[in-house]
Amino acid sequence: MASLITAKAIMMSHHHVLSSTRITTLCSDKANDNQQRKTKLHISHRFFSRRTISAAVINSASPVPKKETVEDERRCHVAWTSVQQEKWEGELTVQGKIPTWLNGTYLRNGPGLWNIGDHDFRHLFDGYSTLVKLEFDDGRIFSGHRLLESDAYQAAKKHKKLCYREFSETPKPSRSNFKNPFSGVGEIVKLFSGESLTDNANTGVIRLGDGRVMCLTETQKVSILVDHDPLETIGKFKYDDGLCDHMIHSAHPIVTETEMWTLIPDLVKPGYRVVRMEAGSNKREVVGRVKCRSGSWGPGWVHSFAVTENYVLIPEMPLRYSVRNLLRAEPTALYKFEWCPNDGAFVHVMSKLTGEIVASVEVPAYVTFHFINAYEEDETGDGKATVIIADCCEHNADTRILDMLRLHTLRSSYGDDVLPDARIGRFRIPLDGSKYGKLETAVEAEKHGRAMDMCSINPLYLGLKYRYVYACGAKRPCNFPNALTKVDIVEKKVKIWHEHGIIPSEPFFVPRPGATHEDDGVVISIVSEENGGSYAILLDGSSFEEIARAKFPYGLPYGLHGCWIPKH
Numbered sequence: 001m002a003s004l005i006t007a008k009a010i011m012m013s014h015h016h017v018l019s020s021t022r023i024t025t026l027c028s029d030k031a032n033d034n035q036q037r038k039t040k041l042h043i044s045h046r047f048f049s050r051r052t053i054s055a056a057v058i059n060s061a062s063p064v065p066k067k068e069t070v071e072d073e074r075r076c077h078v079a080w081t082s083v084q085q086e087k088w089e090g091e092l093t094v095q096g097k098i099p100t101w102l103n104g105t106y107l108r109n110g111p112g113l114w115n116i117g118d119h120d121f122r123h124l125f126d127g128y129s130t131l132v133k134l135e136f137d138d139g140r141i142f143s144g145h146r147l148l149e150s151d152a153y154q155a156a157k158k159h160k161k162l163c164y165r166e167f168s169e170t171p172k173p174s175r176s177n178f179k180n181p182f183s184g185v186g187e188i189v190k191l192f193s194g195e196s197l198t199d200n201a202n203t204g205v206i207r208l209g210d211g212r213v214m215c216l217t218e219t220q221k222v223s224i225l226v227d228h229d230p231l232e233t234i235g236k237f238k239y240d241d242g243l244c245d246h247m248i249h250s251a252h253p254i255v256t257e258t259e260m261w262t263l264i265p266d267l268v269k270p271g272y273r274v275v276r277m278e279a280g281s282n283k284r285e286v287v288g289r290v291k292c293r294s295g296s297w298g299p300g301w302v303h304s305f306a307v308t309e310n311y312v313l314i315p316e317m318p319l320r321y322s323v324r325n326l327l328r329a330e331p332t333a334l335y336k337f338e339w340c341p342n343d344g345a346f347v348h349v350m351s352k353l354t355g356e357i358v359a360s361v362e363v364p365a366y367v368t369f370h371f372i373n374a375y376e377e378d379e380t381g382d383g384k385a386t387v388i389i390a391d392c393c394e395h396n397a398d399t400r401i402l403d404m405l406r407l408h409t410l411r412s413s414y415g416d417d418v419l420p421d422a423r424i425g426r427f428r429i430p431l432d433g434s435k436y437g438k439l440e441t442a443v444e445a446e447k448h449g450r451a452m453d454m455c456s457i458n459p460l461y462l463g464l465k466y467r468y469v470y471a472c473g474a475k476r477p478c479n480f481p482n483a484l485t486k487v488d489i490v491e492k493k494v495k496i497w498h499e500h501g502i503i504p505s506e507p508f509f510v511p512r513p514g515a516t517h518e519d520d521g522v523v524i525s526i527v528s529e530e531n532g533g534s535y536a537i538l539l540d541g542s543s544f545e546e547i548a549r550a551k552f553p554y555g556l557p558y559g560l561h562g563c564w565i566p567k568h
């Protein structure tokens with residue numbers, strides 16, 4: 001028996017890609033062309049649990065049925081509900097007017113499938129990568145989503161169980177290994193060789209200077225190349241440099257038209273390699289190495305970092321990788337990490353040119369996933385940088401945010417005001433050999449609802465003095481950022497865009513070609529709605545007012561980061 005949802009409103013065809021709306025059932029390997037041509041979504045029982053199937057009905061853009069029980073009242077928001085089909089493509093009906101200069105594709109990555117059979121994943125970051133695209137073409141939007149064909153996802157489909165280590169999930173040992181006293185050693189080897197690690201590249205998607213589009217996460221054994229038109233997995237991106245012996249890298253490389261910078265933490269001799277890759281190459285070169293200053297066993301977690309024109313900033317957070325926690329089958333509240341505030345918090349600054357460390361300062365304890373931007377400032381006016389300013393989405397040195405992203409918490413606390421406070425944390429790092437740096441609040445956090453994450457800036461201001469931050473903020477009460485914000489960090493003013501019951505993903509800024517103002521452009525976000533629907537929203541980068549929206553014929557879950565692929 002299969003549940004059916006009618007995909008409404010999407011009958012128009014994409015002139016060069018589609019002859020009709022294309023829908024493919026998740027894991028329905030027998031789905032034939034005939035089935036694909038029907039504008040209906042078949043939900044297969046072979047892979048999805050019954051719970052998911054009932055959620056599928058909620059996922060359609062129909063009103064939520066009458067609430068009867070407490071559990072119903074706390075109905076799972078579509079933001080935390082797995083996608084119901086492996087792929088879909090079609091044209092969206094646009095309300096409002098898309099600027100004629102906006103031609104290209106916004107591609108968003110994120111975990112969108114959180115169960116295999118009857119097994120529900122634990123954490124937001126565990127889900128299988130799901131790409132969503134919005135192709136802007138002369139005022140029209142052609143859209144779609146698709147599960148990324150990583151080895152981890154393909155193995156899960158085939159064996160109907162978890163086969164690789166995800167962020168918080170570890171595959172169960174096989175029966176034969178259960179009683180084997182040496183199996184623990186085998187597991188350690190498989191972990192450190194990367195064999196058991198996931199390649200589920202569910203975090204970021206970047207467009208390299210040479211045009212290749214790559215999905216990635218924090219495990220670096222492999223990243224995955226994708227095409228956006230049609231949306232599909234092309235194959236593996238393998239680095240050609242031997243640096244993959246190290247299990248992990250930052251999930252957010254910094255990419256320009258000519259190069260890519262990233263950090264590779266060293267779990268054995270705590271420190272970080274700073275590496276650079278030329279556009280067109282698969283070979284990263286080590287520019288320099290920095291040793292951790294704290295006495296802890298593991299390096300600080302680096303989800304992201306920052307660059308200025310001449311320097312790379314390497315954060316050393318007190319939230320550190322823990323080899324002990326890495327080896328545990330069941331995660332702690334801090335997952336693979338541990339909190340070591342007594343060992344100090346640091347920021348290191350490396351010259352891009354020489355790889356030398358030009359500053360290494362102790363700073364107040366901090367917790368951040370995302371750096372916003374950094375720049376050099378000449379405070380004496382003699383033409384030489386004296387200080388580096390670096391901004392990040394800072395969670396008030398409170399590690400609870402990591403466990404708040406547990407799916408059960410996100411699903412069950414909807415409507416409760418339980419989101420821990422966050423702010424724009426501004427580091428001041430003197431370049432005169434001082435021992436200490438400062439960390440202050442850039443803009444009063446109350447102005448953006450004490451939530452701050454999933455940020456973007458005008459990419460033309462990367463590493464330069466800048467003024468505007470776009471990010472997710474909050475209209476309290478909430479258990480997750482539920483508003484889009486534009487923060488003017490110079491005037492310390494905040495604009496908020498919010499509608500009741502929404503969970504928007506990262507507001508992504510696209511500059512208008514030829515613009516002379518930093519905020520001249522549009523902001524794109526994909527919004528999951530309380531009634532189970534979802535839509536793409538376009539805000540004016542300057543006024544922060546809505547200029548257009550386009551509804552999807554079904555609900556999309558929350559997603560993480562995106563990139564812009566211009567049309568040539």
Ligand SMILES: CC(=O)/C=C/C=C(C)/C=C/C1=C(C)CCCC1(C)C
Pocket residue numbers: 124125165166167197198202203217218219247248251326336
């Ligand atoms: C989605 C996101 O923001 C972060 C994802 C992080 C992942 C998938 C991390 C995975 C890891 C393992 C599978 C084992 C080694 C440690 C660690 C990098 C945390």
Ligand SMILES: CC(/C=C/C=O)=C\C=C\C=O
Pocket residue numbers: 203369401422451452453454480481560
């Ligand atoms: C979604 C998120 C934090 C939200 C907190 O308010 C962090 C995501 C990190 C990974 O990319």
Ligand SMILES: [Fe+2]
Pocket residue numbers: 203251252303369370560561
């Ligand atoms: Fe991230």
